[in-house]
Structures are given as C-alpha cells and as structure tokens.
Amino acid sequence: MEPSVRKQFNEEIIKEAAHFFGADAQIAKKLGEAENYVYEVKLDGAPAILRITHSSHRSLDQLLAELEWIEFLHRKGIRVSRPFNSNGANVHVIPLETGTEFYCCLFEKAMGDRITADGPQWTEPLFIEWGRTIGKMHNASIEYEPAPGKTRRPHWNEEELLDIERYKPDVSDEILQQKNILLRKLNGLTKNNFGLIHSDLHTGNFHYHREELYLFDFDDSSYHWFASDVAIPLYYYAWTLEKNGEPNPVEKCTLFFSGFLKGYEQERSFTEEMANSISIFLKLRDFVLYTFLLKKFGAEEIEETYRNLMSAIKQRIEEDREIISIEWNVY
Numbered sequence: 001m002e003p004s005v006r007k008q009f010n011e012e013i014i015k016e017a018a019h020f021f022g023a024d025a026q027i028a029k030k031l032g033e034a035e036n037y038v039y040e041v042k043l044d045g046a047p048a049i050l051r052i053t054h055s056s057h058r059s060l061d062q063l064l065a066e067l068e069w070i071e072f073l074h075r076k077g078i079r080v081s082r083p084f085n086s087n088g089a090n091v092h093v094i095p096l097e098t099g100t101e102f103y104c105c106l107f108e109k110a111m112g113d114r115i116t117a118d119g120p121q122w123t124e125p126l127f128i129e130w131g132r133t134i135g136k137m138h139n140a141s142i143e144y145e146p147a148p149g150k151t152r153r154p155h156w157n158e159e160e161l162l163d164i165e166r167y168k169p170d171v172s173d174e175i176l177q178q179k180n181i182l183l184r185k186l187n188g189l190t191k192n193n194f195g196l197i198h199s200d201l202h203t204g205n206f207h208y209h210r211e212e213l214y215l216f217d218f219d220d221s222s223y224h225w226f227a228s229d230v231a232i233p234l235y236y237y238a239w240t241l242e243k244n245g246e247p248n249p250v251e252k253c254t255l256f257f258s259g260f261l262k263g264y265e266q267e268r269s270f271t272e273e274m275a276n277s278i279s280i281f282l283k284l285r286d287f288v289l290y291t292f293l294l295k296k297f298g299a300e301e302i303e304e305t306y307r308n309l310m311s312a313i314k315q316r317i318e319e320d321r322e323i324i325s326i327e328w329n330v331y
Helices: 012-021 059-073 124-143 174-188 226-243 249-264 272-297 306-319
Strands: 024-032 038-045 046-054 092-097 101-108 194-197 206-209 211-214 223-225
Touching: 012 038, 012 046, 012 101, 012 194, 012 223, 046 092, 059 101, 101 211, 124 194, 124 206, 124 226, 124 249, 174 272, 174 306, 194 226, 206 223, 223 226, 223 249, 226 249, 226 272, 272 306
Parallel strands: none
Antiparallel strands: 024 038, 038 046, 046 101, 092 101, 194 223, 206 211
16 A cells, blocks of 8 residues: 555544444454555454455546456356445445545355465366356456446556556656557457456455355456457466576466466457457556556655566566466467
8 A cells, every 4th residue: 555545544434434334343354564554353243344445546437447346247147256235335434534445345245265386276177267257257348337327447548556656756768668568469469358357366365165256345446358368377476486596487377378278268258469469468467567566655665575576577678578478378
C-alpha cells in the first residue's frame, strides 16, 4: 500500500466495515495490503474475507462493476467468491476527512487451499484445470454485457500503472522507449480474442479443492486480450523460479504451459495470434509490476529483496526481453 493511503487507515475502519456486514473483526487476520486491505474475519462463526479499498485505487462505480461481473460468472457456473449483502447493499462507504473514501466489501472465503508452485499438488491435473477455468471464463466474457447505464470495468489502456512517469518523473529514456514500443505492439493487435478478463489469476488468487479452482480477487479485472490472462500464470511461475534460483526454468515452464494450454483448449481455441502475442504480455506484466513497486514504496527506503527484484525487472525492460522464452508456437 502506498504511504499516503496508509496514513488514513486505522483499526476503527476495520471495525466499522465489519460491523456494517454483521461480521466479527475482533481477531481479524491480515491477508494482504498490496492494493487493498484484506482481512479474514468471522461471519456467523464462519470465515469471510473483508476487503477495504481506497478511492484513489478504484472508484465506487468501478467496484460495483467488479461485483456485477463476479455475480455473472457465478451464474455461468464458474466458482467465484461472491460478495455478501447487508440491508440490500454490498458496499459500505466510509468518508474520510481528506475528502477521499474507503469502500468496504465482504466476500465468501473460497473453498480449498492455496497452491504452492512446485509443491505436492503442482501437477498436470492442476495445470489443465487452471487453463480450462480461464478458457471457460473467456467464453463467459464473450456473452457478458453490463447492465444499461452501468459503469464498465477499465480498458487495458486505462491502467494507471502504464503511467510510470507519475511515480518516477526521472524514469530513464530506455524505459520510456520500451514503453512506447510495447504500446505500439499492443495497439497493433486485433480484437478477435478480447473481452473482460480476471487479469491476475496467479496462485495467490485462487484456491484448489477436489481438482477444481475457486477464484477470487477480481480487483484488476479489465477489458483486455485473452492472451494476457493466459500469459500471467506463466509469468508468475517463471518469476517464482527466478527468485528461487531454478537452474532449468525453461523446462519447468514448458511442462506447466503445455498442461495449462491442454486445459484451455478444452474450452476454446488457443490461436496462432494468441501464441505470437504471449511474449508481448509477459513484457507488459514486467512493466506494470515495475511501476506498481515504484507506486508502493514511493520515496521510502526499499528493502534489499525488493531492490534486487526491481533491478532485474528494469534490466529486462531496458533489454526488451521477456522473463521466460519458450516455443509458444508449438502448442
């Protein structure tokens, strides 16, 4: 969470948000604070997920559009964590003295457990189901049309993290040059496989239960190319291997991606154009993640782990190189 938002957040906000939904936050367990504050609380004795979003991150209309999208996916048979209602409302607004607001939602806790890359369940059945679930979600996306007069989720080019100069005014000429090259390539793609996607379905945003995926955290959902949704799981697996010093990342990523695409193609075709664009979306994720880290830390001192991570990403961007390179067109 960026420093300016942290200054406005406190325990009373957690208590008020939980109280609105009738939840118990006395022993709230913090789960994350990257772009939202996320806590596990109790609702009628069962675990539930409380998410608190600052208005600098999402508008209220954008948040409501996210919740509508989640409910649509549920109706299409996709396992998602649905929002709870309280007195007919699924968002509680907390106004702040700064003129900004916190938006609070309570979600079902997904069944199952989080998966660890290369852990005991990191096997082909998981890869296949992961790909199949994203393919099924893309099929639903083609049918989705927001209610008349409702705000839509952002389009890919409205992503604030593309505006790196906002968070680092002295960004290098090499980074800006690669940004412009990347944007030209994206604008040159057709919209044949394009729609509302999750945009962040790595292992931190689903649980696995009885060989099925249960999805959550649709905060980054946007109108984007389907190939981006396909590239992101690959990106984060490659990133994990890089952090762990894996000597054979290409071999492991190829095995993962082969199973993933086997599942995806059970639902819809992975076209040649999608295959040819994977490297673009791997580079895009590097750029967005680099800007996110600049936003997260601001002028604060950055700990060594993150400094090293940012240095590696910066080098890849400047060298116009994706995090992993395998033969995309063989699938």
